[in-house]
Amino acid sequence: xxxxxxxxxxxxxxxxxxxxxxxxxxxxxxxxxxxxxxxxxxxxxxxxxxxxxxxxxxxxxxxxxxxxxxxxxxxxxxxxxxxxxxxxxxxxxxxxxxxxxxxxxxxxxxxxxxx
Amino acid sequence: xxxxxxxxxxxxxxxxxxxxxxxxxxxxxxxxxxxxxxxxxxxxxxxxxxxxxxxxxxxxxxxxxxxxxxxxxxxxxxxxxxxxxxxxxxxxxxxxxxxxxxxxxxxxx
Numbered sequence: 001x002x003x004x005x006x007x008x009x010x011x012x013x014x015x016x017x018x019x020x021x022x023x024x025x026x027x028x029x030x031x032x033x034x035x036x037x038x039x040x041x042x043x044x045x046x047x048x049x050x051x052x053x054x055x056x057x058x059x060x061x062x063x064x065x066x067x068x069x070x071x072x073x074x075x076x077x078x079x080x081x082x083x084x085x086x087x088x089x090x091x092x093x094x095x096x097x098x099x100x101x102x103x104x105x106x107x108x109x110x111x112x113x114x115x
Numbered sequence: 116x117x118x119x120x121x122x123x124x125x126x127x128x129x130x131x132x133x134x135x136x137x138x139x140x141x142x143x144x145x146x147x148x149x150x151x152x153x154x155x156x157x158x159x160x161x162x163x164x165x166x167x168x169x170x171x172x173x174x175x176x177x178x179x180x181x182x183x184x185x186x187x188x189x190x191x192x193x194x195x196x197x198x199x200x201x202x203x204x205x206x207x208x209x210x211x212x213x214x215x216x217x218x219x220x221x222x223x224x
Contacts, residue, residue, distance in 0.1 A: 004158075035214075042202060042214035043159065058211060090158050103149070104212070106158030 003027050004107035006091050012113045019078040021110050023091030025071075030096035032074035033104065034058075034066060036087040043090060049074055050096060081114045088112070119203045124219045127197075133190040135218050137203030140184040146206060148179060150188045152199040153217070159202065162188065193222045 003026030013019050023032060031050055035043040035058075045058030047066040055066050063085060065077045078085055091107040120138040127133040139148065147166050151159040163170055163177045165186070170177045176189040190197055200219050206212035 040216075042200075042216045045211060045213070048211065056211075059213070088156065092158075102206070103161050103164065104151075104159075105161065108158050109156065111156075 004091060004093055004105060006089075006107040006110045008110060009108065010111045012115065013081055014115050015082055016080050019081050019112065019114075021076040021089055021091075021112070023074045023076070023107060025074075025093045027093060027095075027105075028071060029093040029105075030071075031094040031102070032068065033092040033094075034064070034074065034076045035090045035092065036060065036085075037090060037109075038087050046076065046089075081112075083114050086112060086114045118213065119205060119215050121201075121203055121215060121218045123216065124221070126221050126223055127190075127193045129195060129222055129224050130192055133188075133193040133197065133220055133222070135188040135190075135201050135203075135220060136185065137188070138185045139203070139205045142183050142205050148177065148183075148186050149204050149206065149212075150175070150177065151202045151204070151214075152197075153202070154196075154199040159214075162201075193220075195222050195224065198222045 005024045007022045033048040034046040037043050044060045046064050049055045049068040067075045089110045092104040094102045094104045147164050149164040150162040153159045163175050165177045179186045198221050200217040202214050202217040204212050
């Protein structure tokens with residue numbers, strides 16, 4: 001498995017509280033991604049990063065912010081969690097080398113429940 | 116990135132070949148076809164990818180039509196452990212990619 005860890009793996013929180021999920025990689029890959037997956041659905045991209053301090057929005061970015069101050073860490077923050085953000089969150093990484101294909105490798109996921 | 120269309124579910128007998136189709140009629144010339152699978156609630160696992168030539172690795176084969184508008188993932192001898200959701204996506208080098216709902220493959224004894 002690619003060297004990707006996510007923390008916490010499980011979290012239960014209350015509506016209105018801030019939550020930060022962490023993705024850590026040991027592969028020195030340039031690109032990092034945050035996806036969410038809801039029951040019966042595929043993965044939807046929230047935000048991604050193409051380098052330190054370089055991020056861009058995905059298809060479901062509202063209510064989420066991200067930060068990447070180091071190559072190895074990509075943080076996803078829910079400023080004020082809502083019940084609609086109850087989901088499983090997956091981090092992914094990819095090498096992002098120019099001119100090459102770009103396989104993504106996924107972390108084990110974080111199950112977030114917002115009550 | 117182009118959208119993909121996959122059947123929601125398929126069954127396959129254990130030991131037989133599983134052929135999973137994917138339609139990507141709006142694919143552009145620089146987009147690759149990737150296949151991933153997700154077992155239970157684990158993170159998706161990379162299987163194979165290709166641009167326009169057929170590809171084979173230790174897990175599967177990928178057949179891409181000449182016009183590149185569709186592809187088929189082939190698991191040559193499906194086992195019960197191949198039961199999973201299979202995702203076909205198309206994407207350029209790095210950046211955004213769109214996962215659809217995938218195909219739930221059930222391998223039956």
